[in-house]
Amino acid sequence: MSVARFWRKQINRYNIVGTHCKTCDTHYYPPRNVCPKCRRDGDIESYKFAGPGEVVTYTIIHTAAEGFEMQAPYALAIIELDEGPRFTSQVVCDPVEVSIGLRVKPVFRKLGESGDKGMIYYGTKYVPDNDRN
Amino acid sequence: MRDVAIIGVKNTNFGEMWDRSFRDIVVEAGVGAIEDSGISGEKLDGMYVGNMSGGQFVEQEHIGALIADYSGLSLDLHIPSTRVEAACASGGLAFRQAVMAVASGHEDLVMAAGVEKMTDVSSTAASAALAAAADREWEGIMGATFPGLYAMIAKMHMHQYGTTSEQLAAVAVKNHKNGSMNPIAQYKNLITVDNVLNSIMVADPLHIFDCSPITDGASALVLAPADIAHEYTDTPIYVKATAQASDTIALHDRRDIATLDASVAAGKRAYEMAKMTPADIDLVEVHDCFTIAEICAIEDLGFVKKGLGGKMTEDGETAIGGKIPVNTSGGLKACGHPVGATGIKQLVEVTQQLRGDSGPRQVDGAEVGMTHNVGGSGATAVVNILARKR
Ligand SMILES: CC(C)(COP(=O)(O)OP(=O)(O)OC[C@H]1O[C@@H](n2cnc3c(N)ncnc32)[C@H](O)[C@@H]1OP(=O)(O)O)[C@@H](O)C(=O)NCCC(=O)NCCS
Ligand SMILES: [Zn+2]
Numbered sequence: 001m002s003v004a005r006f007w008r009k010q011i012n013r014y015n016i017v018g019t020h021c022k023t024c025d026t027h028y029y030p031p032r033n034v035c036p037k038c039r040r041d042g043d044i045e046s047y048k049f050a051g052p053g054e055v056v057t058y059t060i061i062h063t064a065a066e067g068f069e070m071q072a073p074y075a076l077a078i079i080e081l082d083e084g085p086r087f088t089s090q091v092v093c094d095p096v097e098v099s100i101g102l103r104v105k106p107v108f109r110k111l112g113e114s115g116d117k118g119m120i121y122y123g124t125k126y127v128p129d130n131d132r133n
Numbered sequence: 134m135r136d137v138a139i140i141g142v143k144n145t146n147f148g149e150m151w152d153r154s155f156r157d158i159v160v161e162a163g164v165g166a167i168e169d170s171g172i173s174g175e176k177l178d179g180m181y182v183g184n185m186s187g188g189q190f191v192e193q194e195h196i197g198a199l200i201a202d203y204s205g206l207s208l209d210l211h212i213p214s215t216r217v218e219a220a221c222a223s224g225g226l227a228f229r230q231a232v233m234a235v236a237s238g239h240e241d242l243v244m245a246a247g248v249e250k251m252t253d254v255s256s257t258a259a260s261a262a263l264a265a266a267a268d269r270e271w272e273g274i275m276g277a278t279f280p281g282l283y284a285m286i287a288k289m290h291m292h293q294y295g296t297t298s299e300q301l302a303a304v305a306v307k308n309h310k311n312g313s314m315n316p317i318a319q320y321k322n323l324i325t326v327d328n329v330l331n332s333i334m335v336a337d338p339l340h341i342f343d344c345s346p347i348t349d350g351a352s353a354l355v356l357a358p359a360d361i362a363h364e365y366t367d368t369p370i371y372v373k374a375t376a377q378a379s380d381t382i383a384l385h386d387r388r389d390i391a392t393l394d395a396s397v398a399a400g401k402r403a404y405e406m407a408k409m410t411p412a413d414i415d416l417v418e419v420h421d422c423f424t425i426a427e428i429c430a431i432e433d434l435g436f437v438k439k440g441l442g443g444k445m446t447e448d449g450e451t452a453i454g455g456k457i458p459v460n461t462s463g464g465l466k467a468c469g470h471p472v473g474a475t476g477i478k479q480l481v482e483v484t485q486q487l488r489g490d491s492g493p494r495q496v497d498g499a500e501v502g503m504t505h506n507v508g509g510s511g512a513t514a515v516v517n518i519l520a521r522k523r
Contacts, residue, residue: 001274009270030271030383057292057390059284060337061276066261068276076281076336078385086385088272100292111274121274 003119013123016106018085020047029085052129053081055102060095067112079104079126090125103132134236136359136523138369141170142481147350147469148319155191155250156203158351162474163204163246166353171365174206177355178240180214181231183223183247184473189262191250200246220266221422223247224352224476225506225515229375235356246353247478249471259347263472266509268383280344280423282384282510284336287425289390291338293440296428298338300443302329304424305342305466307452312463314494319348319469343424348469352477354484359523368488373409373501374518376402384510395514396433396505403503403516404435411435414518415499416486417457418479420507421464427451430505431459434516453494461486461494476506476515487521 011017018029022043026035029049035042058077061068068074075091075098091098092109104126111121143165145158159182167174182200187193201207201214217227224247231245251259264273267282290296306326312318329342362369378398381387388394404410411434419434421427428442436457437445445451451459462468462482465475483502485491500522506515 001269005270056385057285057289059281059288059339060334061278061281061284062333062337063260063278063280063335065264065273065276065278065281066257071276074276076275076277076285078285078390088275088277088383088385090275100288112276123274 001114001121006119006121014108016049016051016124018047018049019044027083027085029081029087049081049083051106052132053079053104053126055091055098055100055104056080056086057100058091058098067114077126091127092125093128097128103129105129135238137232137235137356137372138359138362139354139372139480139484139519140357140362140365140369141166141168141172141355142353142484143169144317144352144478144481145350146317147348147471149252150349151252153349155187155193155248156199158250158349159200159246159248160203162248162351162353163200163244166244166355170355172242172355174204175210176242177206177212177244178242179234180206180212180244180246181227181234182214182216183225183227183476184216185218185220185223185249186262186265189265190259191253219513220508221420221470221472222476222506222508222513222515223473224478225504225517226377226476226513228476228480228517229377229515231356232372232375235358241358243356244353245356245477246351247474247476248351249473250349251347251471252349256347272383278336280336280339283423283425284339285384286390286429286510287338287423290425290428293391296443298330299326300447301338301343301424301428302326303446304421304427305329307446308421308460308464308466311453311461311494312467314492315463315468318463318467319346320463320467339423339425345422345465345470348471350469350471350474350478352474352481354477354480370484370487371520371523372517373520374403374406375515376406377513377515378402380512382509382512387511391429392439393429393433393507393511393514395511396430396507396516399514399516400434403518407518409501409518413501414457414503415501416461416483416496417459417503417505418462418464418482419459419505420475421460421466422470422507424466426507427459427464434503434505453496458496461491461496476504479504479506480517480519483519487519
């Protein structure tokens with residue numbers, strides 16, 4: 001992914017910043033500029049999420065995506081934030097620890113890099129929230 | 134709207150074809166379909182070609198023009214040719230555009246084709262190209278692969294309904310058996326449930342034998358207004374419905390992870406259009422890009438209650454001779470999955486079945502057939518219904 005394309009959404013990725021529709025009180029992460037429920041009647045504001053959430057479903061990836069070979073096997077999951085929205089992230093732990101319903105909290109981690117000398121991307125991954133499991 | 138019929142069909146062989154180029158295979162399919170229809174190429178009013186990613190697989194865009202040119206339909210005839218893209222549903226979309234062109238009266242004789250040449254790049258590069266069918270900025274960036282996304286659907290299905298790895302494997306076993314009777318199939322070997330369970334894990338719970346492969350292949354068919362179809366063929370196959378639906382691009386935004394709402398919506402629209410119900414369908418080609426996808430498809434299209442697709446497969450009800458034969462071609466799993474071609478290949482298979490031309494894998498007395506083609510992890514679905522009688 002190009003530097004500009006990553007940089008554009010850097011705040012959203014680093015700080016879990018999404019959006020909130022004031023009309024229907026729905027939270028969006030990844031951010032949306034148009035509320036799918038209200039469309040033109042929506043009133044969108046920026047919203048910073050608290051962070052904690054729960055694993056909705058997951059997989060352990062053995063055949064890695066390009067650029068993720070060093071991380072395999074890794075746990076990819078759909079996570080539901082406490083405010084409601086769902087998104088895709090990795091759960092960093094021993095893969096056998098991951099399960100549906102597992103409580104997780106965010107950590108700042110390297111996501112990947114473009115080539116040997118290319119840019120390194122950072123962002124939010126998740127770890128088990130052992131105080132809440 | 135006018136009724137529309139299929140008057141000619143052709144699939145190339147599916148598989149790894151190192152000695153043949155993108156344009157070689159698509160021209161073979163196109164010329165084959167025209168020959169089968171008995172028309173001559175200059176009579177075509179238009180062409181619609183499904184192709185997911187010529188740009189990434191063979192560094193070629195402007196596919197429509199290339200194909201018209203190498204089919205000999207450009208230099209003197211200047212026949213319009215349109216490329217259509219919806220990831221793995223590109224072929225299904227091309228068909229729907231072609232049907233609408235004929236139904237509206239805008240064009241009479243029209244070709245719908247699909248093509249993908251996937252083995253000219255490494256399998257890592259092919260997987261990266263396929264991953265572009267998901268949300269690059271919010272799924273791909275986290276290390277999501279296509280097997281990974283469908284694996285998350287499978288985990289959810291297992292959690293909600295108790296579906297087992299053995300039931301997933303039963304889909305692959307059946308489809309390899311059907312593929313063994315299909316001369317064009319990429320894999321013609323028989324496999325067992327144990328073979329699947331002991332094959333390498335790609336994305337838990339999906340093994341390599343739960344996945345469709347990387348494939349080269351092309352398919353084409355010719356459409357005509359139903360009123361004149363008999364001028365060209367004794368066995369026109371009629372298009373009773375063509376329906377399409379959209380859902381969220383990312384899997385994480387779906388209403389229910391284990392249901393493809395786009396399949397449900399496209400299926401409903403197709404049944405309404407054809408004035409039919411699942412009980413009227415004699416066979417169906419579904420989009421089994423992964424074994425779990427076939428289980429979801431037979432549920433989402435109404436052939437079995439949600440959650441019971443695994444059991445239905447294990448019980449043999451989806452085999453040839455069963456209650457509703459599913460993927461007589463071998464499906465994406467065994468016949469192969471050249472992504473842009475798959476939607477058209479499904480229609481070619483059902484047309485041949487309804488004509489009674491399917492040899493050892495023929496479904497006895499097949500009158501009505503369905504095809505179901507999905508893009509990405511379920512963001513696009515196309516469902517078509519074909520019938521032997523108008
Ligand atoms: C599953 C997958 C990752 C395997 O790719 P790979 O690890 O590069 O596998 P290879 O090409 O090295 O193949 C290894 C062997 O397994 C066989 N094989 C590969 N994929 C297979 C499959 N899906 N089914 C059966 N056998 C398969 C190959 O023929 C090869 O056999 P050989 O050693 O006898 O020649 C790849 O096929 C894939 O990504 N499939 C999914 C495609 C997809 O996502 N399509 C879009 C869906 S919407
Ligand atoms: Zn709203």
